Amino acid sequence: MTLNNRWVLPEGIEEVLPAQAMQLEGLRRNLIDMYTSWGYDLVMPPLVEYLESLLSGTGHDLDLQTFKITDQLTGRMMGIRADMTPQVARIEAHHLKQNTPTRLCYLGTVLHTRPQGFSASRSPLQIGAELYGHEGVQSDVEILCLMVETLKLTGMDTFYIDLGHAGIFRNLVNQAGLSVEQENQLFDVLQRKAKPELAELMVEWKLNKSMANMLTSLPDLNGGEEVFDKATKIFSKADKAVIAAINNLQEIASQFKQRVANIKLHYDLSELRGYNYHTGVIFAAYAAGQGQAIAQGGRYDDIGKDFGMARPATGFSADLKMLVSLSGLKGKPVLGIFSVDSHEPALFEFIAKLRAQGERVVMALPEQQGDAHAMQCDRIIVKDGNNWTVQKI
DSSP: OOTTSTTOOOTTOOOOOHHHHHHHHHHHHHHHHHHHHTTOEEOOOOSEEEHHHHTSGGGGGGGGGOEEEEOTTTOOEEEEOSOSHHHHHHIIIIIIOOSSOEEEEEEEEOOOSSOSSTTOOSSOEEEEEEEESOOSHHHHHHHHHHHHHHHHHTTOOSOEEEEEEHHHHHHHHHHHTOOHHHHHHHHHHHHTTOHHHHHHHHHHTTOOHHHHHHHHHGGGOEESTHHHHHHHHHTTTSOHHHHHHHHHHHHHHHHHHHHOOSOEEEEETTOOTTTTTOOSEEEEEEOTTOSSOSEEEEEOTTTTGGGTOOOOEEEEEEEHHHHHHHHTOOOOOOOEEEEOOOOOHHHHHHHHHHHHTTOOEEEOOTTOSOOTTTTTEEEEEEEETTEEEEEEO
16 A cells, blocks of 8 residues: 555445534434334444354354454454344343343444445444334334334435245245255245246155145245235145244234335245344335345344343344435535634633534634635624624625
């Protein structure tokens, strides 16, 4: 690195300049206030933890996304968080240990070894909320509604929500008696929606016609409300657990639509995002022209098991920096009041009162370059007789 490029940041790592930083900070305050009004308490997990703790529960899927470092005090491996969800689960299970439903929210920077999408950041500003201790439909609906309110507050007016359910695929796999290796192979094929390969697997594994038909139908079970009618017919011979998962998804969608209007729902019964830790509904919000999800979440019961307290859990998360960039909201500089360079006690007292009222006051420095406009001030403090006043310029 030479003197000419020492300012260059690593790929996928960006800095936030004043106008956008103030915009993000204002949104952060508004979001935390909104979460608080819904009963969610703010937690602040650490930036680094011992690796075995950071990769517990949902964290197993995060191994490749986590930067590893060595603790110079103990010699143990530590990780820089790539997702705050397992950290919040640790806090809830190990420290809070409540029997009542627990609502927690968080906001902080996470770090990824690789970007998760085209031109995506490797240092997202992750915001999210988790609800522990309730396994009913109502808690999933609440989290979905809170995700919608989050998107609207950050300026996202047009988006749709994609809904799936991990229990449909998982219980079909159990009914078919597939091995772990076969389950992983089937999972990969479904994610690519490679229907010819899927048909070949059914023949290779010698599954009966009914079971093969249910599994090969999964990639086509996506769309609007008609998906449920199709699923009812296709899964007529499925185990009760499969039918229960479909009914659970339909009830969540029904209750959500009763609470939130004008949000398009799309259903995909082969959607398995986060399959290794999701146990129920899976959802993600998408905006037009954006290939990756702008917010996502779902149910992951027993997430706190590795920390000594397994409880039902559901939640969502999003990258606040991404939401701001997609919303088109532009940060505006905060205009202030310019003060002359003076050592009069009365001036200092006057400035202190202005600042206490929330005003931004910039004091001139001796022999400085730049006037009030250059210092982003639209007013100036002037002396009127023995008193100091503020005038527009």
